Amino acid sequence: MKQTLLIITTLAGCLLLSGCWEQQSHVETEMSPEAISEESHQSKALGLDQLLNGRSAVETFHEAIGNGNVVVDFYATWCPPCKAMLPIVDELSQELDTVTFIKIDVDKFGEIAAGFKVGDETFSIGSVPQFFIFKDGKLQDHFNGGLPKAQFHEKIKHKLGL
Numbered sequence: 001m002k003q004t005l006l007i008i009t010t011l012a013g014c015l016l017l018s019g020c021w022e023q024q025s026h027v028e029t030e031m032s033p034e035a036i037s038e039e040s041h042q043s044k045a046l047g048l049d050q051l052l053n054g055r056s057a058v059e060t061f062h063e064a065i066g067n068g069n070v071v072v073d074f075y076a077t078w079c080p081p082c083k084a085m086l087p088i089v090d091e092l093s094q095e096l097d098t099v100t101f102i103k104i105d106v107d108k109f110g111e112i113a114a115g116f117k118v119g120d121e122t123f124s125i126g127s128v129p130q131f132f133i134f135k136d137g138k139l140q141d142h143f144n145g146g147l148p149k150a151q152f153h154e155k156i157k158h159k160l161g162l
Helices: 002-018 020-025 033-040 057-065 080-095 149-160
Strands: 069-075 099-105 116-118 121-123 130-135 138-144
Touching: 057 069, 057 099, 057 116, 069 080, 080 099, 080 149, 130 149, 138 149
Parallel strands: 069 099
Antiparallel strands: 069 130, 116 121, 130 138
8 A cells, every 4th residue: 555655656746747747737728839939929830730721631741841951840739848849949940941840739630640651661759849850851860859949950950961
């Protein structure tokens, strides 16, 4: 009984520290990344839903990553680290004119998050935020979690040869 109580207490503490506990209690009042972005500043980052034009999400995704320099941000509206990365992604989308930034809400576009193919590899989004850097449809890099703006900026420039 004492071991079970200790495990539950430890788990609750981990959830509280990671933000997961807070996320569940404030889901109803949170704003979407697009709404936060519009309030704070203009962004050139596009939501996948802005690109659909009557096509399927999967088709639109593959078309979008196939041309030029693209950074894809897989996020969730309830995710604290995703919210922390939002202004960074928005600022980089303004600063890096030769790079297209696409934001994909994993809850809205589960068919992509569940699994997508790039070349011979299949990826699925198991955690957010998760970023993919493409050059003409070829994956240059991908990583989970956030980065400071300067480090993210340098990674994009290095991976895309800018």
